[in-house]
Amino acid sequence: MDTTKIEALIHRNPRSVVLAAIAAVGAPWVVGNYLKFLALGKSGLSPLGPLGWIIAVTLTAFGRETVSTAEYEKASIKERWLETPVERRGARPLTGWHCVPHRQIDRMPTDEIAKRLKAIFEKHVAANPNLVQTTLSPHEKTVPGMIIHPDIPSPHKDAIQGLREIAHIHPIDHSLHVILSPADSKTAIDLGWAERHPLSGVSRFLPLPSGYLLVYAPRDEEELEVVERILVASMGYMTASRSVA
Template sequence: MVGKSTHAYGQDISQIEALIYRNPHSLLLAVIAAFGVPWAVKNYRKFLALGKSGLTPLGPLGWIVALTLTAFGRETVSTAQYETSGATKERWLETPPERRGARPLTGWHCVPHRQTDRMPSDEMTKRLEAVFEEHVAANPRLVQITLSPHEKTVPGMILHPDVPSPHQDAVQGLREIAHIHPIDHSMHVILSPADSKIVVELGWAERHPLSGRSRFLPLPNSYLLVYAPRDEEELEVVERILVASMGYMAGSRSIA
């Protein structure tokens, strides 16, 4: 009885080997499925955990687009690109102090671009939103609020239609100055090259992984993720960064 079972087991193995030999691609697909599917499920959940973006309503298709774009992303804290001969040296931001502590971590995906730790308190998020709204209300001839042309799911501060785009960054950046991400209260802003260099080097921001990557993507080199403020001191610096972004994008030195 034992011998018969062993013989049957051997026949089964031979049949499997023959099947693999006749269909080698099936083995490859089985291996990919065994290892790839769990990774894909985990990665898709990470994508959803980053909150709403223009890709989120597309579901799995949006995730695939995010994976594709992430393959073209690059590191986010170098500043050499702000020192090119063609970059303006004008500043709108007085040099802030160095930000305390390590930079927040950001998501594996470069779209949406979010921080994933060192989150602000509920009180600080409300304060940041109030600061954002106050500067919009105080500068009605320069800026207005509309749906963010980049995020497509949150309000964005953009140049008023009567204000001409003063430089290529404004054109390439779709005339959007800034927006706040509700899930983490980081902000995307566009600063002058000189100001971008300062805030990245002092730890207040990082470049978007796709910024300046291609002329087909509307993200200039100075498209930055400004980390969410954790206290009053950081809120004051973030507010100054927002005002500097408004000044650069509007070509104005008179931001209220």
Template sequence: MNSSLSKIETLIHRHPRTVGLGIVAAVGVPWIIDNYLKFLALGKSGLSRIGPLGWLVALTLTAFGRETVSTAEYERGTKERWLETPVERRGARPLTGWHCVPHRQVDRLPADEIAKRLDAIFEKHVAANPTLIQTTLSPHEKTVPGVIIHPDIPSPHNDAKLGLREVAHIHPIDHSMHVILSPADSKIVVDLGWAERHPLSGVSRLLPLPNTYLLVYAPRDEEELDVVESILVASIGYMTGSRSVA
């Protein structure tokens, strides 16, 4: 035993850098592999398309993320509302991924039928409001369709400009959705457990995410589907400045 310890001490003394790198590799490589696989498990995104480089960007951005459920900052914004106060969401909030980009829900996922119904709701409101919104490639996600303000409508406020004029989009992997709401509506849906802020929302002027950029959790049943639809309609109204969303 003493002989083995002596050999280890000699090795450390003679090759300290090699030993140090070996320890770092033994600890770090499994973590790196696990973290990269967790990143890929969040589904297709603009960053996942570029593989390991996208993961490094996500890792860097995550370091700047902040908590996602405080709402005091919304009290300083406009008091205008487009959303009728919903009931409180049942149960705990879903978990979201370790990485803040892409921002995804990882549990409490909807059944296929509810997911299809949510897709149909998006299509219904786009078709019913052709002068307010249209569908194009999401300016934020760059891999999924997004609902944007119609080109004929000027951006009605700074949130629309910061948010690249995108109203909402659905994430196919989990059927959560990102939307932008008014500050007053944002406070309501976060406080009642229906949504959380994006970790990078409002962090920096260099990132096009206003602090009202929210992840709305995927609906699990008919009642929750109705609430999520009302949130989508409120987002369309706020982002277009309209009080007559169909």
């Protein structure tokens, strides 16, 4: 096609030409971003395929930063369940670009530590049959979730907004999502053990309280012990109990 014909085409179809140019430039980003979404593993959006990715990208636009803690000081609930742990060593793990699913993407634990974490989760479910039980995670919809026992009324707004789910483990990276009290959320984030979900506390239309946190995967015995204490603190807060076994 000679230059004259190209100029005539652009003149007659400027909108089509612009859209084609945008598509040509944006296609590599779209493909790359979709592959990054898939690499985060299964989630409630996974069965939707490309539509799930579009939803994830859209939700990410509404996310916020994840490590500030000033808001927790203003909360009406002042109680603590988490004994102040030591500061976590090293930098925080990186998390994926997408806020759904919310996953860490480096500094993974060994298979042995991952097995121990799962065993700890199951141990506390078995030891507290009157407080908690497991079911399909109301948030993830692909993994077991620890929830408040049906016989226990929701003790606070966080339990209602959090769909009564206490915690779940992500099989791909072995991080956890938990809900902590405001004071415990501040401690866990400030000492480097967790970060807030980007959508937590963003809108009343999203059932994620501000204490909905990603707890980083433990890397050794010391970190495993702290993560267990965080899990127990979440169980105590969400069931309003001081006798979690």
